[in-house]
Amino acid sequence: MIDARGGGLGRRAGVGAGGLGLTGVLIVLALQLLSGGKFEVPDGFDPSTAITAGSAPAPSSADEDSLAQFSGRVAADVQDVWTDVFKQSGESYRRAKIVRYSQAVSTDGCGNATSAVGPFYCPGDERVYLDMSFYRDMRTQLGATGDFAWAYVIAHELGHHVQNLTGTFDEVRKLEQDDPSVARGAQGTSVRTELQADCYAGVWAHAAYGFGQLEKGDLQEAITAAEAVGDDRLQSRSGSVRPDTFTHGTSAQRQHWFQVGYDSGKPSDCDTFSPGEI
16 A cells, blocks of 8 residues: 555645535546546645655554555455456456545546545546545545445445446546536436446455455445445535436445445346436
8 A cells, every 4th residue: 555645754745634525525526537537636736745656655543544544455455356357258357546644645547636636536637535534534424334335435436446447437428528418416427436336346245255354244344334424415515416417326325336236246237327316
């Protein structure tokens, strides 16, 4: 795992790491990453102060180091599973790099990002960027507690890497370039892309269960996390639920597709792009 955390040692990271705008996180990820792979630089962000991957890491607490070690183990395990899945299909899996960051980060393929974005996958450089403070926000703001809730987040982001390797991103981008309207809404390509990544996270959970790696309650932690980041649940926090603006799917959809992947363990069952309701 690459440590690209900002702060400390006289460094600062552009925008402060204030409270996480969760609804904004979902919209930024879907619209900026999936429809072009470029971040808009936030107002007030100074790229010269961003912490780039490979710069000197900031001091960390024992809890942060423990979470980083756990994250690294989960990411390695998820990628081992996908290596086997690709091998069974006669293909090679190219492993994504995992970057640990805080406050702000500068990527090689998606521009600059701050902690307001949270964890994300950048198809341009094939890296998963983990804002470690999101683990705290999941517990305190979303009620998604437990280690496996965080494992679900990592597996979901690596699900996007699988989509990148299999050409799903390219197909979606072409569809959206031909008709930008297909991206938005409850049946849009953005929602379908995110639900497939949820399903891919379930595929990994199925393998983890088969290897005896899940403890009692782990699966429910992941399901709770999937439900917690549903568009309807997040939008209801602001008082207005608008399906025409959905980007990631409802809580029920996210739970459903994670469960589909978990139940079957087959990526082929994660076809969220078939015509009709999802």
